[in-house]
Amino acid sequence: MAKPDNRADNQAHLQEHIDHTLANLREAEDYLDEHAREITTEEKQRIEAKNDRRQESIKSFIAEKKDEAQQ
Template sequence: MEQRTNPDNRADNAAHLAQHIQNTEGNIGKAKETMSNTESPTIKAQIQAKNERREAAIEGMKHELEDERQH
């Protein structure tokens, strides 16, 4: 089977990044809700750590979004 490469179409990267940011922010909110509904300190710590990683990822995506909008 012959493999074909897809053309590098970056026309909608900004829209995709904005959607990813919105989705990740929504996941943070859902995780916070879950934290408020659980008694387990272990689960709360895991959720908090994951939300911190999500927030760092959002910062990276925002910088990438700025770069995309400048081009």
């Protein structure tokens, strides 16, 4: 049996996703700051690309949270 669609806590869940993604982004930035000279260019680019995707995800989460607030 399928669960009913309960959207009451969507904003809270979205905020948790935002907070978690921001924490990962900051952790990766700190890692780059501390180890930039020790890692390969390829690894640095991979981390930076992942952080770019994280920033896009955060923007999407924020937009979705605003939509939820209007409903």
